[in-house]
Amino acid sequence: MLDKTLPYIEFEMKRPNQLPLPKFSRKLPAGFHLKEYQPGDEASWCAVEYAVGEFDTLAEAAAYFAKTFAPYPEELPRRMVFITDKSGEIVATCTAWWGKKDEPLLHWLAVHPSAQKNGLATFLAVEITRRLATLHPGEDLFLHTQTWSYPAIFLYEKLGYQLLPGTKDFEKGQALLAQLRQAKR
Template identity: 35%
Template sequence: MKRISLRMVREDLVDIPQYALPDGFRIRLFEKGDEHHWARVEASVDEFENQDSALEHFHKEFGPYINEMMNRCVFIENEHGEVIGTTTAWYGNLKDDGEVLGRIHWVGILPAYQGKKLSKPLLSAAMNILANYHSKAYLTSQTTSYQAVNMYLNYGFRPYITGPSCHEAWSLLEDTLERKIVE
């Protein structure tokens, strides 16, 4: 599938779907020193060339905001206390109008743990955090992450159309997911 970047927005943060983790897993918040866990997970899902480049990115994007990360970054641990997934309930601007929205940012689960019903509880936990700070949320993704996009649609996120490439992206996703997405 052609990789096309896309954005999605959720106009409110009420009635967030809730999912429990399977037995043996737990969710916890970021603690100082966890940046290595974040980098390992994100590098494992090919967001970065390697763990060192992921760690470098972490320090650049989140380094000045470690205290905020302790309230906004979520990890999933397995039964041995190993971090196997993460996402961040961050914030940013969807448009250039100055409005700050919540942002689901850097979702990742180690490949060996994908398909084990961990993504929905992770997303629910992050969205619950966002609801404490924001009234709306957005995220960025790409057409090649169509399974994640399908989950985001089921969580109430909708396409944010900004130009012709968006129409191509959503048309590809409608065909792949066999569902009507754009009204």
């Protein structure tokens, strides 16, 4: 879940291409399964992103999907992944996409609140980082995030992503993250 009690400060993060790929387990907890995008999964993508608070309505999520992802149906099966639970319901998602400057982008990592605390975010972040390295060999990898997603920022840092200076209120955001790290200990 997003922590919207914090000030909203955006960050860009970069993972240099010379870093070795993360050595985290490629196994999901029992009952969870990796699934690549198939037509019709857009409703589940919207439901997960809405559940974590990324969109105020399902209609906003659907409009974003239609604008950003739907124009590239041939890319979605190899770039968008999901995790299903034991009932087959999609409970998490992440996408190996590209940014406005065509940079490789870890995009829209989300785990439904009912499935959080199972290591699914780590699994997806590693999976998408690996896919990006394969799809864009020799290129630095990027992502966009914000203080509301501070647990994700801490995860990304463990995977070698580094905060890039230059965004509005960057220093204020760094100070807030330092406080959150300290409180976590």
